[in-house]
Amino acid sequence: MKNSIPQKVEAQQRYFSTGQTKDLLFRKDILKKLRNEIEKQEDAICDALYSDFKKPSFETLVAETQFVLAELKMMIKHLDLWAKPERVPSAILNFPSSDWIYKEPYGNILIISPWNYPFQLTLLPLISAIAAGNTAVLKPSELTPQTTAIISKLVSSVCSPEHVLVCEGDAEVAKTLLQQKWDYIFFTGSTRVGKIVYESAARQLTPVTLELGGKSPCVVDETAVPAQAARRIVWGKFLNAGQTCIAPDYILVHHKLKDRLVEELIKSIKAFFGEQPQDSKDLARIISNDHFNRLLGLLENQKILHGGSHNKTDRFIPPTLVDEPSMDSEIMQEEIFGPLLPIISYRDESELQTWINARGKPLAAYIFTKRKSFQKKFIREFSFGGGTINDTLLQISNKKLPFGGVGQSGLGSYHGKRSFDTFSHQKAIVKRATWLDLRFKYPPYNVPLNLIKKMKHIF
Structure with a gap:
């Protein structure tokens, strides 16, 4: 070929x-x-x-x-x-x-x-x-x-x-x-x-x-509904075993809600995929051995809140929650593209700028909040391809919306x-009529320049 x-x-x-x-x-x-x-x-x-x-x-x-x-x-x-x-x-x-x-x-x-x-x-x-x-x-x-x-x-x-x-x-x-x-x-x-x-x-x-692609953030503020947010994040993140370009790459959750959110994330993972997720018919596998090994490398020296086991023969990694990775850790430096979900707490909204802007303009971004003022602020302050408020992935479903990055x-x-x-x-085409031909545009130019300066509206 x-x-x-x-x-x-x-x-x-x-x-x-x-x-x-x-x-x-x-x-x-x-x-x-x-x-x-x-x-x-x-x-x-x-x-x-x-x-x-x-x-x-x-x-x-x-x-x-x-x-x-x-x-x-x-x-x-x-x-x-x-x-x-x-x-x-x-x-x-x-x-x-x-x-x-x-x-x-x-x-x-x-x-x-x-x-x-x-x-x-x-x-x-x-x-x-x-x-x-x-x-x-x-x-x-x-x-x-x-x-x-x-x-x-x-x-x-x-x-x-x-x-x-x-x-x-x-x-x-x-x-x-x-x-x-x-x-x-x-x-x-x-x-x-x-x-x-x-x-x-x-x-x-x-x-x-x-x-x-890119590292698509998912922000969960203190007004979000933990159980609902968890269900929607788990669905969007672990669809296709996390191998989705617009999947939430990491969670930034308000410190007051973190423990409750983690609890609900684990509940949703178990509800969706059972106590033994490898037996679930609803979880895809990692695409290749190289990709599998790369993901395992991202988990090295990390604190695991849930999951973390693996089966190389089956190229299986379960939904895995990672607790508070450092900003300079490998898992926070590159797009994960797999079933690993870092969870990072924040205290002040100004911290979001530090985490999100340090990773370039992502393909997607998600925010869970009841505050319309926060929604407007997030859309205004951060540049990303597209996103969803109070859910994940849905921006791709409406064919009237553009899909692309920045x-x-x-x-x-x-x-x-x-x-x-x-x-x-x-292709731009102008079809001129032949029944009239205004002479002022042709040389010799006899139209006063002051008059031309006042004709901006004709251009």
Whole structure:
């Protein structure tokens, strides 16, 4: 595959130049066929994800296949409207004219997707790339081979390789792909790899969307409802065994509420996953041995409030609560991306600035409080991609909301119409009438300069 990549990319470039992918009926037909194939293969997709890292079928349906099918439904329904040229008010200077925005596909798209939600995070950008009229090459993660295999089967049953191609392989395949000339690159993954992608794209002046991550804080103040907050935090943190880019990474809890919150967190963990969580059918496993060992390393020299055991053969780590890690400890220096949850107490709100701002701008942030003034202050003072008040993860569920990071946590956003816009160049067109041609703009310039200075409103 690696050696044939340049030829396959050139084949896609030639195919795009035929104009076939720009046809709206063609785009909608592909999207409908893709929807039908996903519906037919939904059980097999669940089996593939379970095979890769024991992802519960419920989580696969809710956060992978149904999420993708909902996006397909919206894209098919609104494609005619979103692709239609958009008329905007004309500038007086251009009178008489009509002004328009045309939605034009970029061309050949590279989509590099991660392993944690391998189906959703591969198919979601693909749907939008196809809807906008592009061709695409997909590079799923090598850590989820069964899911990649079924994605390849789905795509090849609907699209020709000149239109959409799945490239399986490791980091060397990704490196070769990044050496090709692309019209747009969409990357989801770590900040470290995101920088490599961005650097490669910059050499060709290729536009990018980078969906990255970060240490997403979860603040619980003294007015929060402990039992409810605990349930919602445990659900959001340990979904997919904590391997979620917008999962709460650590808790900052008011010191007056800490003991009660910890008690309720443990209750919720036991209620959700039982006394023996390894026997639960609702907990995924850690994706790889390397990731497993990294997580165990983060627990070294830490005080464990709950959990902490492990089974390397099964790559299992239970929901684990870590008590008051120091600010410079390894567990507080990098995104955890696993079922470890540090709990840190604070006494004064000014301490939140120290903890949160020292870790860059996160992809997500959460706050549990009854105080509207604190909610407004938190939103105003901290920069982050998106978040939820008094719950976790829910900002991703509304397709009318943009999903994306800021600073180190990402560049650009998508979901819903924003996904279509992400993969479409907005081409500005002014259509001038021929029945009138005002002479003042042509040389020789005889209009007094003082008059020009008073004409700001026409520009």
